Amino acid sequence: MKICIIGAGSPYTPELLEKLSEWRDRLPVRELVLMDTDADRLAIMTGFCQRYANALGTDIVIRGTTDRVDAIRDASFINTQIRVGGNRARIQDEKIPLSLGLIGQETTGAGGFAKALRTLPVMVDIARDVRKHAPDAWIVNYTNPTGLVAEAVIRHTGAKIAGLCAGGVFAQHWVGRSMGVAPQSVRYDLAGLNHMNFAYNLTASGRPLTNQEFSAAAREVGPVDPALIETLGALPSPYLQYYLHTTAKVAAMKAAGRTRGEEVLAMEPELFSAFADPAADRKPDLLKKRGGGGYADVAIGFMDAVWNARDSWMVVNVPNGRTLPFLPEDAVIETACLVGADGIRPLPVKDPPMAVRGLIAAVKSYEQLAVEAAMTGCRRTALAALMAHPLVRDGDVARTLLEQLLEANRNWLPLFFGEDAEP
Numbered sequence: 305m306k307i308c309i310i311g312a313g314s315p316y317t318p319e320l321l322e323k324l325s326e327w328r329d330r331l332p333v334r335e336l337v338l339m340d341t342d343a344d345r346l347a348i349m350t351g352f353c354q355r356y357a358n359a360l361g362t363d364i365v366i367r368g369t370t371d372r373v374d375a376i377r378d379a380s381f382i383n384t385q386i387r388v389g390g391n392r393a394r395i396q397d398e399k400i401p402l403s404l405g406l407i408g409q410e411t412t413g414a415g416g417f418a419k420a421l422r423t424l425p426v427m428v429d430i431a432r433d434v435r436k437h438a439p440d441a442w443i444v445n446y447t448n449p450t451g452l453v454a455e456a457v458i459r460h461t462g463a464k465i466a467g468l469c470a471g472g473v474f475a476q477h478w479v480g481r482s483m484g485v486a487p488q489s490v491r492y493d494l495a496g497l498n499h500m501n502f503a504y505n506l507t508a509s510g511r512p513l514t515n516q517e518f519s520a521a522a523r524e525v526g527p528v529d530p531a532l533i534e535t536l537g538a539l540p541s542p543y544l545q546y547y548l549h550t551t552a553k554v555a556a557m558k559a560a561g562r563t564r565g566e567e568v569l570a571m572e573p574e575l576f577s578a579f580a581d582p583a584a585d586r587k588p589d590l591l592k593k594r595g596g597g598g599y600a601d602v603a604i605g606f607m608d609a610v611w612n613a614r615d616s617w618m619v620v621n622v623p624n625g626r627t628l629p630f631l632p633e634d635a636v637i638e639t640a641c642l643v644g645a646d647g648i649r650p651l652p653v654k655d656p657p658m659a660v661r662g663l664i665a666a667v668k669s670y671e672q673l674a675v676e677a678a679m680t681g682c683r684r685t686a687l688a689a690l691m692a693h694p695l696v697r698d699g700d701v702a703r704t705l706l707e708q709l710l711e712a713n714r715n716w717l718p719l720f721f722g723e724d725a726e727p
């Protein structure tokens with residue numbers, strides 16, 4: 305089996321190699337091709353991964369290439385983890401909204417919108433290459449915003465894509481920790497969108513949680529007030545902090561002085577010089593602070609489920625169909641699914657709590673408009689997307705915000721600034 309990683313210059317790459325090596329008896333990977341547009345980072349990561357593979361004692365052959373088609377051709381799984389514009393663009397996504405008093409965050413609100421505009425056309429291009437050069441392959445995506453990426457790829461290419469996020473299984477861990485049981489014994493209905501999901505109807509080993517057990521799990525969520533979680537009756541994605549504590553979050557982000565993107569960027573020189581050290585054949589300690597852990601588990605879980613026809617319970621971003629009756633059938637949602645040889649089948653769920661149904665629907669409207677704007681370069685649709693977003697909404701602010709975001713991302717938005725750009 306050949307597997308490739310697009311965006312392999314990312315520090316997330318060694319985790320995937322580690323898991324592939326651990327799961328070698330289940331996934332017979334012969335070749336792992338690392339592809340990136342940044343030749344320097346790619347060379348560092350390829351060198352490190354070759355040493356790491358040796359240290360792990362695996363016989364997976366690793367090679368690097370800057371040629372995307374070379375990486376994709378005849379691969380069984382295409383792992384995508386790109387960041388168009390790098391962390392510098394991410395920092396602008398965080399700072400511009402914040403300067404207008406709005407949440408400035410990588411995936412949520414206006415920051416996620418700017419990231420979507422940069423990323424979606426590139427991901428659709430990659431998916432077109434996959435259709436051409438590896439038509440049966442699955443794209444295993446953790447490029448953000450993963451829900452919008454899945455929707456754009458499905459709508460524009462029909463390629464097979466699993467939109468993944470490590471957050472889908474968080475509720476298993478919260479309940480597992482608070483009850484002292486194995487996370488795998490915990491099941492729930494999970495519905496909503498990426499970074500806007502809710503886990504409810506929770507059971508542990510098939511038994512529904514008592515109110516007390518639910519309250520204890522609610523206290524594990526962290527950034528959302530447990531009393532609010534009890535009011536909802538569902539464990540929310542931690543990203544709900546930006547919706548349920550908006551004013552406090554904006555104040556905290558302003559007071560922090562440094563955004564998460566700035567922190568990550570500051571770590572990179574040290575992290576990459578550790579990877580580049582010709583003696584380094586183990587993951588550097590600093591990688592723990594970089595975050596993003598958990599992706600490799602989800603990605604490998606998906607590949608194993610498909611390759612070995614396991615019918616695994618997983619949380620994936622998939623077209624809604626009839627899962628949530630209050631959303632369009634073609635809208636990509638994040639929900640619990642069975643994953644097996646014939647792909648991803650969303651499981652039926654009860655409707656999420658009334659208190660968040662409108663929120664989910666509003667954010668989905670924003671997402672569908674954002675996908676359209678990203679793929680057409682139409683400013684009117686882009687403005688409509690921001691007006692639809694509950695974290696922006698104010699048309700006067702949205703207008704200024706859009707101008708600033710577009711201008712800051714000029715180099716990454718050929719569709720908005722090309723000669724044929726729509727008004």
Ligand code: G6P
Binds near residue numbers: 411448594
């Ligand atoms: C989590 C989220 C991802 C996000 C990442 C950011 O894993 O689920 O959507 O991209 O954190 O991590 P970072 O370390 O870059 O802030």
